[in-house]
Amino acid sequence: MKRPPRFERRDESLGEIPQTPSAESGSHAAGIGIRVGRVREARATQVSPGYKRTEVGTIPEDWETAPLGGICSMKSGETITSADIGDTSPFPCHGGNGLRGFTNRFTHSGRFALIGRQGALCGNVVGVSGQFFASEHAVVVTAFPQTDILWLTFVLGGMRLNQYSESSAQPGLSVARLLLLDVAFPPTKAEQRAIATVLTDVDALIGSLEALIAKKRDIKRTAMQQLLTGRTRLPGFGETWEEDRLGELAKMVNGGTPPTSIADYYDGHIPWITGADIEDQRVAVIRRHITEEAVHNSATNVIAKGNLLIVSRTGVGKLAIAPCDIAISQDFTGVIPDRNRLLADYLFR
Structure with missing residues (x-):
């Protein structure tokens, strides 16, 4: 008969488990709980100097809020057939799930944000620049003059836009609904650009770290192939390997x-x-x-x-x-x- 070891679930950091309180102590604890709750509630309603509370959260006093439609325009791309998309044409073609291939014509030129409107990556946001073709499954975001497009791309990427997709067999986003979503924004384009620059630098650092990790993984994989097969022996070990069934x-x-x-x-x-x-x-x-x-x-x-x-x-x-x-x-x-x-x-x- 199996006799597993006895188990005791303990947490020594908690000390002794308190006994069931009496009615009097329970009433006292309830009073303390009410006071603590009120203190927490008061702290939650306090706003630090230089900030204000808005419908989108606490923001600096000089920041503003507006619907997305007040700082940018959005429009779905154009229809294109698979026959018009290849691998060697000059202009990239972006759809709802990213780059679809290349084509011989372009719909946009400049810097924009693209939102996946339909497909598996519905709500995904990427920044694009240059001349490109946007398909009908992508929403092209054009920043108004007072808005920095790179900053706006980061803002959109942090909004989890897929939560606004209309549930159906094929999830999809409504441009009209997106334009009504409120956002907070710095009053000057210079501050927007400064924020975007910092975030871009962080992305670059993350990218370099990911590349380094990938390189180290390759090194580890090679080392495992050599060490676990005996092709390479560590210093101080020269005995003959054995072979047996697991x-x-x-x-x-x-x-x-x-x-x-x-x-x-x-x-x-x-x-x-x-x-x-x-x-x-x-x-x-x-x-x-x-x-x-x-x-x-x-x-x-x-x-x-x-x-x-x-x-x-x-x-x-x-x-x-x-x-x-x-x-x-x-x-x-x-x-x-x-x-x-x-x-x-x-x-x-």
Whole structure:
């Protein structure tokens, strides 16, 4: 019979768990709660000097608010057929989901913001410049003279415009509705441009960091191919590698689900996970805790901390190292290596 380790859910930082208060102490606590609530409410209504409260939030006193229609115009692009789009024509053709290809004519010249009006990326915002063709699935945003287009592109990108799409089989945005959305804006174009410059610099930094991360990942991938196959040996290690079946090097343990009809089984202290709980090669969330009785009376098994978890059913192929002693569903195979011959971390990598 399986005897999992006993589990205790503790948080020492919280100290002792307080006992149920008496009626008198409860009344006193309620009074304190009311006062604290009023203080928080008062703080929430306070506005820092130099700022004001508006329908779009707290903004600097010299900033203004207006509907988008007061600072820019919006218009859908033109119809184009697939036959008119190729790979070698001179002008880029932008649609609702980004660049569609190239064509022999253009509809716009200059700097604009484009909003995906229909498609999977409905509400997506990009900045474009030069001569290009905008299809009917893209909304072309033209800034009025007092508005910096790059600043406006950042503003639109932060508004999560996809939330305003009309629900249907094919999500779509209404230009008329977008133009009524209120925004806050600095009073001068110079301040708008300064804000846009800072954000552009941040984007450039993020781009360079992402490129560096991609390069490091390539280096790691190459190192793994060399080190994990024995083609490259680390200094100080010259022993001959062994070859054996995984089943001879580790114990494979399957999981299971305690009957969900017995609610008491899911009111325990033993973490229990399914394949859906694995994200980015780790146990991202533990949604349920089961009892020792649930372990004894079902096919689930408790995998000790530090062993390998492989999702072999729903979400097949996902991996994680058990962050604690943890019970697994039938989605998993737990791999418990012979510690004298193989490390779980080595298998995981």
